[in-house]
Amino acid sequence: MTVDPLPNTNTARPAFFLDRDGTLNIDHDYVHKPEEWDWVPGVPEALQKIQQAGYLIIVITNQSGVARGKFSLSQVHRLHRYADRDLERYGVKINGWYIAPWHPDFHKNKDPELLAERKPGTALFERAAKEHRIDFSRSFMVGDKATDLKPALQLGIEPYLVVSRFMNAKLKGWAQTNKVPVLKDLPQVVNKLQL
Ligand SMILES: [Mg+2]
Numbered sequence: 001m002t003v004d005p006l007p008n009t010n011t012a013r014p015a016f017f018l019d020r021d022g023t024l025n026i027d028h029d030y031v032h033k034p035e036e037w038d039w040v041p042g043v044p045e046a047l048q049k050i051q052q053a054g055y056l057i058i059v060i061t062n063q064s065g066v067a068r069g070k071f072s073l074s075q076v077h078r079l080h081r082y083a084d085r086d087l088e089r090y091g092v093k094i095n096g097w098y099i100a101p102w103h104p105d106f107h108k109n110k111d112p113e114l115l116a117e118r119k120p121g122t123a124l125f126e127r128a129a130k131e132h133r134i135d136f137s138r139s140f141m142v143g144d145k146a147t148d149l150k151p152a153l154q155l156g157i158e159p160y161l162v163v164s165r166f167m168n169a170k171l172k173g174w175a176q177t178n179k180v181p182v183l184k185d186l187p188q189v190v191n192k193l194q195l
Helices: 043-052 071-090 125-133 146-155 168-175 187-190
Strands: 016-017 056-062 096-098 141-142 158-163
Touching: 016 125, 016 168, 043 071, 043 187, 056 125, 056 141, 071 096, 096 125, 141 146, 141 187, 146 158, 146 168, 158 187
Parallel strands: 016 056, 016 141, 056 096, 141 158
Antiparallel strands: none
């Protein structure tokens, strides 16, 4: 029998993984400027409750607009800094923004590992878990599309689908088949979990 000489005091933490467009901010299509950033009502306050309940906050976002040449990756970073500054008013800190700027239609010869960063790939979830020592089994994922929640189902993260303009009968059916609860928005998820 081997005994670990150092007690493991650095235990893994639970996290809220969050999609960006349609979950945090209203999806106006290829949002990339601060003036296009509109919080879904109640989201900053919901993030505050999530953080106060001891969860890390990790955003995982596909930004194919970069691949499509609609905007640059540095514009995406600038937008996230803007959101970070806005959240300072609420004392909220996003622990990690993970961006997948690749798209298979535009990056045919790209390293498949990089293409796998795009949801429904699990690569960015796994990188975040490694970088922040996250326990998937005590974590949640909230998003407005099936592609957001497929990786959660695969990794054993509890999924919640929220309603955006992408909600339709097919998506509702998918959620039902996969036993993914559907709620109006992130504040409702936080209420349901009584955070
Ligand atoms: Mg979305």
